[in-house]
Each structure stands twice: as C-alpha cells, then as structure tokens.
Amino acid sequence: xxxxxxxxxxxxxYLMVFHSDETHAIHAILSEGPDPTRxxxxxxxxxxxTSSLGEKGTRDPxxxxxxxxxxxxxxxxxxxxxxxxxxxxxxxxxxxWVGRHGSRSINVWESVDLVTWxxxxxxxxxxxxxGMAWAPKxxxxxxxxxxxxxxxxxxxxxxxxxxxxxxxxxxxAAHTRDFVTFTPAQDWGNPGAxxxxxxxxxxxxxxxxxxxxxxxxxVLSEQAASLHAERWEPVSAGVASGTETGIIEGPLVxxxxxxxxxxxxxxxxxGADRGYVPFHSPDLRAERWAPVEGYxxxxxxxxxxxxxxxxxxYARLEARVR
Numbered sequence: 572x573x574x575x576x577x578x579x580x581x582x583x584x585y586l587m588v589f590h591s592d593e594t595h596a597i598h599a600i601l602s603e604g605p606d607p608t609r610x611x612x613x614x615x616x617x618x619x620x621t622s623s624l625g626e627k628g629t630r631d632p633x634x635x636x637x638x639x640x641x642x643x644x645x646x647x648x649x650x651x652x653x654x655x656x657x658x659x660x661x662x663x664x665x666x667x668w669v670g671r672h673g674s675r676s677i678n679v680w681e682s683v684d685l686v687t688w689x690x691x692x693x694x695x696x697x698x699x700x701x702g703m704a705w706a707p708k709x710x711x712x713x714x715x716x717x718x719x720x721x722x723x724x725x726x727x728x729x730x731x732x733x734x735x736x737x738x739x740x741x742x743x744a745a746h747t748r749d750f751v752t753f754t755p756a757q758d759w760g761n762p763g764a765x766x767x768x769x770x771x772x773x774x775x776x777x778x779x780x781x782x783x784x785x786x787x788x789x790v791l792s793e794q795a796a797s798l799h800a801e802r803w804e805p806v807s808a809g810v811a812s813g814t815e816t817g818i819i820e821g822p823l824v825x826x827x828x829x830x831x832x833x834x835x836x837x838x839x840x841x842g843a844d845r846g847y848v849p850f851h852s853p854d855l856r857a858e859r860w861a862p863v864e865g866y867x868x869x870x871x872x873x874x875x876x877x878x879x880x881x882x883x884x885y886a887r888l889e890a891r892v893r
Contacts, residue, residue, distance in 0.1 A: 581879035582828045586685060586888060588619065588632045588645065589875030595628030595651045596621040600869060601888050605829050608849065608866040615893045616870060620680050624693045625649040629678050631706035631821065631874040638711055643682045644750050646707045649674035649693060670725045671734040673703030677722065679750045686887055696745055697724050698756050702734050706874065710771040712798050717746040719798055721759055723767035740765040740785055762793055762803060770822045772855060779806065779855050781822040781835065788818035790837050794856060807858045810835060811850060814862055817842025821874035828879055835860050838873050846871040
C-alpha cells in the first residue's frame with residue numbers, strides 16, 4: 572500500500588459516521604480520547620452532510636482515507652425509505668420494490684480535514700441487470716493499485732428488463748482511484764443464500780469479510796489470502812451467536828491502536844432495536860465475539876464506519892463536540 576505523508580500517528584481517538592432513519596443524512600460521533608467504547612456527538616448531532624441528488628437521502632455511509640494522498644472519501648447508499656411517491660408500491664412490499672427498482676448509483680463526498688466537505692456527486696456503479704446498489708464499502712487492492720469498492724445488488728437475468736423474476740442479493744465490486752471513474756462491475760460472491768452489507772478488513776494474514784446472511788438474519792465471516800480469491804473460507808456462521816441480539820446487519824470492524832483489540836459493531840434492528848451493538852475479540856478470525864460491557868453512545872447509531880484520528884484531526888473535531 573502506498574504510504575501517506577502523515578506528520579503524526581493516528582492514535583488520538585476515533586471518528587464514527589452513521590446514518591439516521593429520521594433525517595436520512597450522515598451524522599458523526601467522536602470517541603472520548605482513545606477509548607473506543609465511549610462517544611460524544613459532533614455538531615450537537617446535526618448532519619455532517621445531506622443529499623440533494625437522486626432520492627435525496629443517504630444511508631450506510633463508508634468513510635475511507637486514500638493511501639495515496641490522504642484525502643478522505645465518504646460514500647453512501649442513494650435511498651430514502653421515507654419517500655412515499657412510489658406509484659404502485661404495496662405498503663408491505665417496499666423493500667422488495669426498492670431491491671428491484673432502486674438507485675444503481677452511490678453518493679460521494681470528499682474532504683481533506685474531515686470538517687469541510689465537497690459538493691455531493693453521484694456515480695452509477697451497478698449494471699442495468701441490478702436492482703439497486705446498497706452499502707458501498709472499500710478496501711485498498713495492492714494488486715490493482717486502486718480501491719476495490721464492494722456493494723450489494725439484487726441481480727436479474729439480462730432479458731428480465733422489468734426485474735420481475737428471481738433476483739438474489741449478491742456482492743458486486745469495481746475498482747477506482749478517484750471515486751469518479753469506476754471499472755465495470757464484477758460479481759464478487761454469494762457466500763449465503765442472499766447476502767448484503769459486506770465489510771472487508773486486511774491484516775497480516777490476508778483479508779476477512781463480514782457479511783449479513785439475509786436468510787439467517789445474522790452476520791457471518793469468511794477469510795481469503797487475496798481479494799481475488801475464487802473461494803473464501805468460512806470463519807464464523809454467526810459472529811454474535813449465543814448472545815441476546817435480534818436480527819443484525821451492517822457490520823463495521825476496526826482495531827484499537829492502544830491494545831490491538833478488534834471491535835465489531837453490528838446493527839440490531841429487531842428485538843430491542845438498539846442500533847449498533849459493539850462486540851470485541853483479540854482475534855479477527857474469532858468464531859464468536861464477546862459483547863462490550865459498559866459502552867456509551869450519545870444517540871442511536873446505525874450503519875457506518877469508524878476511522879482513527881491523529882492529534883490535529885482529533886482537536887479539530889473535538890472543538891465541534893457539543
């Protein structure tokens with residue numbers, strides 16, 4: 572991976588971005604120093620960015636820093652589930668409809684300081700055979716010298732232009748360096764009957780991807796030595812098995828820079844409907860993860876990303892905590 576020209580190490584704290592079902596905008600919280608279990612609202616809980624294009628709503632944000640020049644890119648799903656002007660959509664068939672006829676574009680913003688953001692743009696990444704493009708996530712691909720962007724789509728037969736037939740959820744992927752131009756979408760796997768919300772992590776042993784299994788209503792994990800592996804080996808069929816959680820999705824993973832512990836947050840939307848529930852493990856390839864005790868969020872947080880901050884970045888954002 573190309574080096575960033577960082578003057579300081581990223582070990583002062585963490586920033587987390589997430590979406591709100593109430594605003595359909597992107598919000599942010601900041602850790603209390605290097606503690607990854609206690610968090611405060613940035614800008615009093617006001618949105619960091621809002622969408623004015625497409626469906627004018629953004630979900631599932633992913634924040635990533637370029638290893639080439641240090642620029643940050645914020646991606647999100649082009650979807651507003653509050654939008655009711657959808658002629659012919661049955662009240663109990665909303666999710667099926669948007670999976671067949673949703674936006675195939677993703678929302679993109681850029682920043683150099685995590686405070687000021689560029690104008691929004693939308694890029695169509697999914698092919699015409701796809702019903703939508705959900706939850707874009709990224710990982711740097713050394714082999715391609717570019718980002719690999721992975722998202723979820725329902726994919727239909729080429730002659731099914733109305734997307735009326737069977738269209739299982741699959742993972743699709745494309746490469747980019749600037750989040751403006753993307754290579755054509757490629758199939759990136761279907762480890763379960765129907766899968767969404769892939770989150771990919773690299774360590775010294777290779778890659779681990781955490782994915783929601785739609786049929787089981789849980790998050791599974793798999794490993795491979797390469798992003799281009801033909802087969803990913805199972806690690807866990809249910810990372811939160813044996814714990815009191817409802818149906819979960821939207822996994823995010825990050826590593827503590829103080830003790831090397833891995834944190835896995837999963838979004839619970841049934842049962843207690845808590846939003847993100849954090850788990851932890853010393854092993855990225857753990858079959859079962861343990862719940863974090865005594866964590867504190869300032870509000871209900873959902874699908875998102877956690878990134879480490881250096882001292883200057885942390886100071887700029889802490890000045891906006893209120």
